[in-house]
Amino acid sequence: MQCSYFDAHACRSCTLIEVPYPDQVRSKEDRCAELLSDHPGLEWLPTVRSPESGYRNKAKMVVGGTAAAPTLGILDACGRGVDLRGCAVIAPGVRDVLPALAWFVTRAGIPPYDVPRRRGELKHVLVTESPTGELMVRFVLRSRGPLDRLREHLPALLARAPRIAVVTANLLPEHKAVVEGDVDVPLTERTTLAMPLGGLTLDLRPQSFFQTNSHVAGQLYAQVARWVDEVAPASVWDLYCGVGGFALHCAAPGRRVTGIEVSAEAVESARHAARDLPDVRFEAGDATRFARESTEVPELVVVNPPRRGIGPELAGWLEDSGVRHVVYSSCNPDTLAQDLRAMPSLRAVRGRVLDMFPQTNHVEVAVLLTRGG
Incomplete structure (x- = not known):
């Protein structure tokens, strides 16, 4: 590859x-x-x-850069954002929605969390794709401060990316090397993603593990x-x-x-x-x-x-x-x-x-x- x-x-x-x-x-x-x-x-x-390639049904993207020009990917050794939206091991259905999510960060004006300076709000964007093609998106935030902006601009995101079925805001106030916190705030009516496999349908909630x-x-x-x-x-x-x-x-x-x-x-x-x-x-x-x-x-x-x-x-x-x-x-x-x-x-x-x-x-x-x- x-x-x-x-x-x-x-x-x-x-x-x-x-x-x-x-x-x-x-x-x-x-x-x-x-x-x-x-x-x-x-x-x-x-x-x-x-x-x-294209096998990962979940992307855990660190958000870097600025609200006007966010990166979705990882951080380099200096804590700067490295954009990996074209990552080849991520499922195509997940990759396809990443530009819309970056656009949404800019539209909602949510500043990415600056790890070296310990300021900003948006730490990660977590995206999971069901075998049906539906998506769960979770915005990992430092505080509840951006919630109103997320809610205000969410209809525009859903119109732009209609495969998104579940959206939450996860709260991670601490400065530590973990991906998510303990609390998820639902932003859509649906809170579970159906995961059909082998003739059965499993239900995935925001903080549940799935292969x-x-x-x-x-x-x-x-x-x-x-x-x-x-x-x-x-x-x-x-x-x-x-x-x-x-x-x-x-x-x-x-x-x-x-x-x-x-x-x-x-x-x-x-x-x-x-x-x-x-x-x-x-x-x-x-x-x-x-x-x-x-x-x-x-x-x-x-x-x-x-x-x-x-x-x-x-x-x-x-x-x-x-x-x-x-x-x-x-x-x-x-x-x-x-x-x-x-x-x-x-x-x-x-x-x-x-x-x-x-x-x-x-x-x-x-x-x-x-x-x-």
């Missing part, structure tokens, strides 16, 4: 961009196989490949559902469930499915998507605490933790619990291998690499674990 930003050293985030894509995939396969080499008999299924690559995410959910159906458990826990992707895809008549997620926003999204499924329930809470405090043990547990992995406490509980099967979906093969070493009674029998993040060293890998045998 060719990228003028990379060639000009304006952005070097795609660290593997100069490596042919088949070689990228082979390297990720070899890395995962080596990390899990202490599981003899592990069957690796064919890798799920991604489009090499970055819709193409690969659909195949990830389908693969996990096939493994779950293969062992046919009567009860399933989906820990770190997010908006319920795995739980909903694993639902079946007579199968009790429980999803646990720390984000209350995500749980509300999951509950809405499961409103017609009486055997599926979702609760907000810490996954490890839920497992340790539960008086029941399910027949199968799905875990999809952040990059840090599930950690020794939950791994220890899974090892001692007697649960028969675990499906572990990981975005960090190193912490996956570390967690599996803490669960020696559970052996990996199936594995699949899913290239969720082409042009980078990041990779998703899913494994089916079975106790003993």
